Amino acid sequence: MSRIDETREFIPVRIAVLTVSDTRGLDEDRSGATLVQRLTDAGHLLADRAIVKDDRAAISAQLRAWIASPEVDVIISTGGTGLTGRDVTVEAHRDVYEKEIEAFGTVFTMVSMQKIGTSAVQSRATGGVAGGTYLFALPGSTGACKDAWDEILRWQLDYRHMPCNFVEIFPRLEEHKRRK
Template identity: 45%
Template sequence: MANSDTFVPLNIAVLTISDSRGPAEDTSGQYLTDQANAAGHHVVERRLLPDDVYLIRALVARWVADSRIHVVLITGGTGFHERDSTPEAVAPLFDKLIDGFGEEFRRLSADDIGSSTIQSRALGGLSNHTVVFCLPGSTGACTLGWEGILRQQLDSRHRPCNFSALVNRKPERPLHRLDDALDTWSNHGTD
């Protein structure tokens, strides 16, 4: 295990959920990507998906099964609009809920938006030694979440605790083995 003075970069996947934005308008996903890279981490995947519970769940499930990915940052789809489905998509994948993430995000956002913070469904969880954080879609909310919580919690030097040691214990499972297993399973019984 690294000592408190050693920075251990994490591999991060960034997902933006939006029915109306394309890559050029994805300021929130770009912000998270820029900040993660500037902090010394590696953004190894970045995607934009429509607000569809099954597409979101499928991609996040693939990412948490990938031994290269330690962290998934999701922006968008956390509100109460009819199509907002990020929490419903990812919560079933969690082994453990990170209750404090949503609580702290709402506490911090109350300074900016007052009681409207109760409408934030920001959440975090642990899935297969991968931490997953779901933030609202605005760049301001992503800034608040990154600066107020994530920058420190993803830094191996932050004390008294951080998520680096936990996610760096992720079992090695090359993605090609996952693909082989899925292919074997999907072809089972077709002969």
């Protein structure tokens, strides 16, 4: 079972939050605000926050800009993971992934099943890595953002989490680019 090793020092991670919406601004963005509150309460740093329209190219462009920034370690997007024609966040994420973290979507579905039952099948939450940056696409609902943070990301983005976590492998994400 997972646990926190109190002998290890907490390492704050720089996280950018992206809300994908055609209708919301910062004042109405409860899901983005929920993520910001949770990540800062956990001791992490808000690297940036933005809202983009449900447009695959615009989403991909924002993701690429943050991936290229040395000030961003993790990107969490909210919105656009559903099944409708305007839901293109997952495709935009996959446009930039070097590697997909397939188990993230599976674990998110398991967590969601406990809360919303079989309606969990309607989410296409995903995670991946690009340019040494972790990316996660969450549904737009506040509840889904709380569940993803509280049950998965909070732990995996904490260096003290055992037996393993995303933070401890940051240095190895781009080891394939090192000269031999």
